[in-house]
Each structure stands twice: as structure tokens, then as C-alpha cells.
Amino acid sequence: MHQLYTAVFEPGFFSSEPVRVALGVGAMVAIVSALVGVFTVIRGQSFGGHALTDVATAGGSGALLVGMSPLSGFVLGGVLGAGAMEMIGVRRARGRDLATGIVLGAATGVAALFLYLDTTSGATTGATQQILFGSIFVIDGSTVHYVEGFGSLALVLLGFIYRPLLLSSINTDIARARGISVRLVGTLYMLVLALSVGLSSLAIGTILSTALLIGPAAAALRLTKRMGWTLAVAASIGVGATWIGVLLAYDSYYWGSSGNGWPVSFFIVGLVFLAYLASGLPVVRAVTGRRMPSDLNVPVVER
Amino acid sequence: MTAERPAPPEQSVVLALEAVDVWLSGRRILDSVSFELGTGEFVGLIGSNGAGKTTLLRVILGLQRPTSGRVLLGDEARSRGNRSIGYVPQKALLDPDVPLRARDLVGLGIDGDRFGMPRRSAKRAGAIEEMLHAVGAQHYADARVGELSGGEQQRVLIAHALISRPRLLLLDEPLANLDIRSGQEIIELLERIAKEQAVTVLLSAHEINPLLPVMNRIVYLAAGRVASGTTDEVVRPEVLSKLYGHHVDVLRVHGRILVVSGPGSGDEETLSASPALVVG
Numbered sequence: 271m272h273q274l275y276t277a278v279f280e281p282g283f284f285s286s287e288p289v290r291v292a293l294g295v296g297a298m299v300a301i302v303s304a305l306v307g308v309f310t311v312i313r314g315q316s317f318g319g320h321a322l323t324d325v326a327t328a329g330g331s332g333a334l335l336v337g338m339s340p341l342s343g344f345v346l347g348g349v350l351g352a353g354a355m356e357m358i359g360v361r362r363a364r365g366r367d368l369a370t371g372i373v374l375g376a377a378t379g380v381a382a383l384f385l386y387l388d389t390t391s392g393a394t395t396g397a398t399q400q401i402l403f404g405s406i407f408v409i410d411g412s413t414v415h416y417v418e419g420f421g422s423l424a425l426v427l428l429g430f431i432y433r434p435l436l437l438s439s440i441n442t443d444i445a446r447a448r449g450i451s452v453r454l455v456g457t458l459y460m461l462v463l464a465l466s467v468g469l470s471s472l473a474i475g476t477i478l479s480t481a482l483l484i485g486p487a488a489a490a491l492r493l494t495k496r497m498g499w500t501l502a503v504a505a506s507i508g509v510g511a512t513w514i515g516v517l518l519a520y521d522s523y524y525w526g527s528s529g530n531g532w533p534v535s536f537f538i539v540g541l542v543f544l545a546y547l548a549s550g551l552p553v554v555r556a557v558t559g560r561r562m563p564s565d566l567n568v569p570v571v572e573r
Numbered sequence: 574m575t576a577e578r579p580a581p582p583e584q585s586v587v588l589a590l591e592a593v594d595v596w597l598s599g600r601r602i603l604d605s606v607s608f609e610l611g612t613g614e615f616v617g618l619i620g621s622n623g624a625g626k627t628t629l630l631r632v633i634l635g636l637q638r639p640t641s642g643r644v645l646l647g648d649e650a651r652s653r654g655n656r657s658i659g660y661v662p663q664k665a666l667l668d669p670d671v672p673l674r675a676r677d678l679v680g681l682g683i684d685g686d687r688f689g690m691p692r693r694s695a696k697r698a699g700a701i702e703e704m705l706h707a708v709g710a711q712h713y714a715d716a717r718v719g720e721l722s723g724g725e726q727q728r729v730l731i732a733h734a735l736i737s738r739p740r741l742l743l744l745d746e747p748l749a750n751l752d753i754r755s756g757q758e759i760i761e762l763l764e765r766i767a768k769e770q771a772v773t774v775l776l777s778a779h780e781i782n783p784l785l786p787v788m789n790r791i792v793y794l795a796a797g798r799v800a801s802g803t804t805d806e807v808v809r810p811e812v813l814s815k816l817y818g819h820h821v822d823v824l825r826v827h828g829r830i831l832v833v834s835g836p837g838s839g840d841e842e843t844l845s846a847s848p849a850l851v852v853g
Contacts, residue, residue, distance in 0.1 A: 312671055429690050437685040440671055440678070443662035444733075447634045448686040491670055495717045500672040 280521045291414060292406045292516045292534070298421040299473040300482060300508030305428060306466040307487030308497075308504050309459065313439045318355060318366065318460075320480045321374035322467040325351030327476040328377045329468075330401045331384035335391070340401060341416050344471040348464030351377060356457050404475035404535045406516065417469060424465040431458050436497065473512070474535040482508060485542035489549035511541035586647070587612055587740050587773045588633065593642035595628055601797055602628045606642070608792055608801035610775060612740070615767045617784040618777040620794030626777040627663065629794065630745050633775075634660055647740070659734030659772075663745035667726060669719035675729045676701050676714045682733035700736060707769075708732045708762060724755030728762065735766065742766070744776040748783060760787055781808070782829045808832070 283289055310319045329347015330340040351373055358369035381401075388397030400408075409417075428435075438445035438452045445452050470479035490504035515538035523531040548554055588610040595603040602625045610616055620626050631637035632644060646657055659682075667673075673681075679701045684691060705711045708728040713721055718729055727747055734742055744763070748756040764787045767774045775792075778784060785804065793800045793807050795816045800807045807813075808830055813821040817834065824831040 308672075312668070430688050432690050433681065433685050433687055436673075437681050440667060440673070440681075441662060444660060444730075445685075446636055447658070447660035447662075450686050491672055494672055495715075496674055496677060497672050 278521075279517070280524045283517065283520055286520070288407045288409075289516065289520055291409050293513060295409055295414060295417050296406060296473055296512035296516055296538075297509050298417055299469045300486070300512040301505045302421050302424045302466045303470045303479070303482040304486040304490070304504035304508035305501055306424065306462055307483040307485075307508075308490065308500055309428075309435060309439060310463065310483060311487045311491060313459075315366070315463070316480070316484050318370045319463055319467065319483050321355065321370040321377070322348050322351050322464055323471060323476045323479050324374050324381065325354075325377040326467050326471045326479070327381040327401055328384060330471060330476065331381055331388050331397060334388050334397050334401070335384055339413055339416070340405070341413055341420075341468065341472045344476070345420055345465060345468035347377070348468045349461060352460035352464040356460055400475075401471075402475045402477045403533055404471070404473050404478065406473045406534055407519075409472070413472070417472065420465050420469055424462050424469070427458060427462045427465075431455050431462075435459055474538050478535045478539050481539040481542050482512075485539075485546050486511070489542075489546040492546075492549040493554065507542070507545045511538050511545060515539075515541055585612055586610070586645075587614075588775075589643075589645040590633075591643040591645070593632060593639045593644060595625075595632060595637060596640045597628070603632070603639075604797040606794075606797075606799045608799055610741070610773050610790070612773060613767055613771045614773050614789045615764055615787050616773065616775045616790045616792055617781065617788045618775055618792045618794060619779070619781050619784075620777075621779050624794045625797045626779075626794055627745060629799075630743055630775075630777060633741075633743060634658060657740045659737065659739035659742045661727070661730045661734050661742075661744040661747060664750060666723065666750070667719040669717065671717070671719050673718050674715050675710055675718050675721065675725075675732075676705060678718050678729055679704055679732045679736055682736040704732045704736045707735070707766070722755075723750045724752075724759065727751065727755075727759055731759075731762070731766070735770070735772065738770075739772065741773045741775065744774070746777055746779070748778055748780070753783075756783060760784065763787075781832075785828070785830065804830075 307319075310316055325347045326344040327347075329343035329345070329350070331343070332347070333340050333343025355366075355369040355373050358372060385398050385401065388401075434445065434450045434455045435458075437448065438450055438455050442452050445455075466483065467476075467479055470482045473479075474482060486504040486507035487500075489507055490500045494500040494503055515534055518537040519531055519534035522537075525532075586609050590606050590608055593603055593606040594601065606629065618626055618629065628637060632639055635644075667678075680691070680697065682704075683697060683700065702711070702714075705714045708731050710725065710728045710732060713725055718726060721729065731742070731744075742763075747759055747763075751759065760783060763774050763776065766772055776784070781791075781804075788804060790801065791804050791807050793813070793816065795813070796818060798816050800812050800816050808823055810821055810823050813823065813832060819834070822833045824833060
């Protein structure tokens with residue numbers, strides 16, 4: 271029994287300070303990403319969410335260049351990017367696609383320059399790895415407070431716009447007829463999305479943060495039929511994948527003889543992907559009571 | 574058949590349009606539109622595609638500002654997002670991926686415009702249950718809305734629009750995506766609701782015949798102009814010819830009505846979707 275325990279939790283897992291920080295930060299990041307992600311998927315804005323990660327890359331690498339913490343750059347970049355997309359026309363389907371593409375392209379170009387300067391400046395040679403693939407094991411105390419602050423702000427904002435956002439995500443005409451400012455709600459949502467992308471960029475890197483945003487939400491949407499459950503299941507998948515990912519990454523230091531572990535982002539994203547695949551299995555659907563679209567048989571009530 | 578429609582009950586004015594003009598990108602979409610609707614009336618907004626039906630509904634909803642003229646709701650000037658109007662938009666088919674049960678969507682009709690998280694209460698649940706029964710949607714109350722059929726979604730959307738107790742219910746082409754029987758059931762439902770809940774129902778359609786047995790009033794829209802009254806007052810060659818601006822024939826066949834644009838004009842237009850409907 272003890273052997274099994276130490277095989278799962280390699281020595282020092284629970285006493286390691288970086289691990290504790292990673293578990294705490296990871297949980298906050300995973301919850302925010304999963305909840306925001308549910309709306310991202312419903313609104314069909316996965317591409318927009320991904321474009322924001324490219325802006326976050328530019329922001330984070332720029333922040334390193336001027337000696338700021340990457341998180342502030344991620345969030346600032348995300349918010350500016352969201353604003354730019356909103357201005358170019360994120361509300362119409364075609365305009366949204368266009369805005370996303372333009373912002374994505376421009377941001378990636380800037381990020382290429384900043385990352386080059388970061389790595390050649392000497393002081394931050396690990397910049398590319400840190401920005402693109404995350405740094406959940408090397409988060410300092412002050413950054414933890416920022417994660418808590420930005421995460422709470424995102425959750426409070428999302429809770430505030432919850433109902434009008436839901437209604438305008440379903441049908442903008444109905445929402446407008448009810449007097450909802452679809453534009454205002456959409457802009458606030460983009461702000462929340464920018465915060466979420468900033469946080470997940472810190473944890474698992476800008477390139478992979480889309481996985482934590484979309485994956486748990488997409489899996490939860492396949493398993494549930496009411497919003498409350500969707501949010502709960504998405505958050506659970508996100509936190510579960512992040513925690514197990516942190517554990518596996520820690521354990522991986524003991525796997526080979528080289529003493530080098532595997533990157534935690536790989537484990538988290540891999541687990542999210544597996545969760546999504548599992549959500550499509552008939553046996554999982556049978557347990558959760560959600561049927562496949564193909565064997566839908568809606569009760570016929572018209573006599 | 575056309576003669577035995579119920580006379581509109583005498584009541585207060587729910588909606589009044591006074592000389593409403595709408596110009597959009599240099600084109601006159603609505604041309605001095607005036608009419609009044611009373612409490613509990615069942616009104617068909619009839620016109621062919623492009624006649625201006627959707628624009629007129631948007632004006633009433635406050636989503637389109639008239640270039641000139643006034644819109645009065647009861648005694649008040651129209652303001653955006655008024656809770657006294659319920660609205661069911663055109664082709665409002667919902668995405669099957671949206672995790673909302675029919676009862677959740679109806680609940681959003683109560684408080685979907687409010688900020689903050691929803692609060693559950695027995696009173697709220699009771700109101701939702703009652704409304705689901707009123708539209709005959711109780712059997713699929715717990716199904717995902719996006720996975721329901723067009724007619725079922727239509728009922729849920731009607732419940733969503735009605736639960737805030739509006740005085741006026743607007744429906745944009747609710748029959749467009751439905752088969753004939755589902756459409757008939759929706760019409761019967763709306764007629765019952767208009768009577769039982771004293772709601773004025775204004776429904777747009779390009780096909781007049783399914784509505785003939787239930788309409789108290791017709792608002793006939795052609796080329797941006799409106800004629801309003803009972804079907805017998807409005808659907809006559811003199812009235813419609815003036816509206817269209819050229820000669821129009823009105824044929825009555827077995828209680829059905831066929832409006833034919835003038836001979837030789839080259840743009841024959843009928844208000845029946847297909848000749849088969851008229852013959853059948």
C-alpha cells in the first residue's frame with residue numbers, strides 16, 4: 271500500500287513549495303478558463319480566444335523585455351487585443367472572423383520580435399519556453415496575489431453578466447428586444463476572456479492556453495444539458511487535468527535517470543484532450559444521460 | 574367561412590403607430606404607416622417578402638428608429654427594451670449545443686435581462702411550470718431546447734416571450750419553418766393565448782389563408798404602405814390596388830383568398846405560397 275502511495279506521489283510532493291503554489295494557481299486558472307470557456311464555445315468564439323493568446327504572447331514577451339512580470343503583460347496584451355477586436359467588428363460573424371485574423375497576425379509578428387530580443391538579451395534566455403509553454407512551477411509570491419486578483423475579477427464579472435450574456439449568446443434579437451445592450455455585454459465578456467487567457471498563459475503557456483479554455487468546456491457541453499452542471503463539470507475537468515498534470519510532471523523527474531522532468535503543460539493539455547475524447551464515449555454518455563445526436567428521439571406530443 | 578370571424582372586442586388601444594416613415598440607405602421602407610391595435614386582438618401582419626414586415630416589427634420593438642412619426646405603447650412613447658412586448662424572432666432555431674432545457678429558457682424570460690446570478694425560488698419554478706403548461710410544452714420541459722423540433726421550439730419561445738406578462742406579443746414569420754399541421758397548432762395556441770391572457774398577438778406572415786379563421790384584424794403591408802381593418806374591409810381589389818399602386822385582383826376560392834397582381838404587369842404576385850394550397 272505504502273509502495274503504491276509513493277509510486278503515485280513521489281517523495282516530497284506535498285512538502286514542496288513550488289508544487290503547492292502550482293496546485294493553488296492551477297486550480298484558479300483552470301476554474302476561470304473552464305467557466306469562461308463554456309461561453310466561448312456557446313458563442314462560437316474559440317478562434318477569437320486563440321487570437322487573444324497570440325496577443326498575450328506579444329504582451330508577455332514585451333513585459334519581460336522591460337523587466338515586468340509576464341502576467342501583467344499577458345493580461346494587458348489580452349485586454350488591448352480584445353479591445354482591438356471589438357473595435358474592428360467582433361460582433362458580426364464575418365467581421366469577427368476578419369478582426370480575429372488581423373489581430374492574430376499582427377500580434378504574432380510583434381511577439382516574434384519581442385521573443386527574439388528577449389532570448390538574445392541574455393538575461394531572459396528562457397523567455398520563449400516560459401512565455402509559450404508556461405511557468406507554473408516557478409511562480410513567485412507576488413504573482414500568486416495577482417493570479418488571485420485577476421481570477422476573482424474575472425469570476426465576479428462573469429457572474430455579473432451571466433444572464434444577459436446567456437440570452438445574447440442564444441439569440442441577439444431576443445436579447446435586444448428585451449433591452450439588453452448586446453454590445454456592452456459582449457465587450458465585458460471579451461474583457462473576461464482576456465483575463466482568463468492571461469491567467470492560463472501564465473500557467474501552461476500562451477500556445478497551450480486555448481486547450482484549457484476550450485477543452486473542458488467542450489467536454490462538459492457533451493455531457494450535460496443544463497448550464498449549472500455544464501459549468502461544474504467543465505471546472506472539475508479543468509482542475510482535475512491541471513492537478514494530475516502537476517503530479518505527473520513532478521513524478522516525471524524520477525522516471526528516467528537524466529533527472530529532467532517532462533513539461534507540466536504537456537500533461538495538462540494531454541489530460542484535457544483525453545477528457546474530451548472520453549466525453550464522446552457511449553458508456554460515458556449513458557451514465558450522464560445525454561444521448562448522441564444520432565439517437566435523439568424527441569417525444570412527440572402533438573397527439 | 575370568411576364572414577364568421579369573431580368581431581374584435583371593444584377595448585383600449587395597446588399599440589398605435591402614427592404616420593411612421595422609415596428610410597434605410599436612401600430607400601423608403603415604410604411610407605406613412607398608421608394603425609392601432611386593441612387588447613386581445615389577433616392580428617395578422619400580411620405582406621410578401623420585402624414588403625417591410627420585419628422593419629415594421631423592429632420599429633415596434635424599438636430596435637429601429639422611425640425617420641418620422643410616432644409609436645405609442647398604451648399611452649407611452651416607445652422605449653427600447655420595454656417589458657410590455659414579448660418577441661419571437663424569425664428563424665430563431667437554437668443551437669443544439671446550448672445547455673439549456675426548455676424550462677431554463679422560459680426562466681430567462683422572467684429575468685434574463687437582469688445582471689447577477691439567477692436566484693431560484695418556488696414561485697419562479699411555479700410560474701415557469703404554469704407557462705410551460707399554457708403552451709403545451711410540459712412534456713419536453715427537461716429536454717435541451719436546441720434538440721427540439723421547430724414547432725416545439727416555437728412553443729418554448731412563445732412561453733419565454735409570454736412569461737413576463739406582456740400586453741403585446743410579436744411573432745416574426747412563426748409559420749415559415751413549420752409543416753402545415755405544426756403551423757396550424759401554433760395558430761390555435763396563439764388564438765387561445767390571445768383570449769385567455771388578454772394579450773394582443775401580432776404575427777407576420779406572407780401567407781394569409783391559414784390565419785383567416787382566427788384574425789380579428791389584418792394589417793396588410795405592400796410597398797411600405799399599410800391598410801388595416803377586418804379582412805373583408807382590407808382584402809378587396811380597390812383597397813389593395815391603391816396600396817400596391819397598380820391593379821390587383823382578389824380571388825376567393827372555397828373560403829381561401831388569392832391576391833393576384835395586375836395582368837400584363839409582368840410581376841404576378843400571389844399571397845398564397847403555392848397554387849396547390851389554393852386548389853387543395
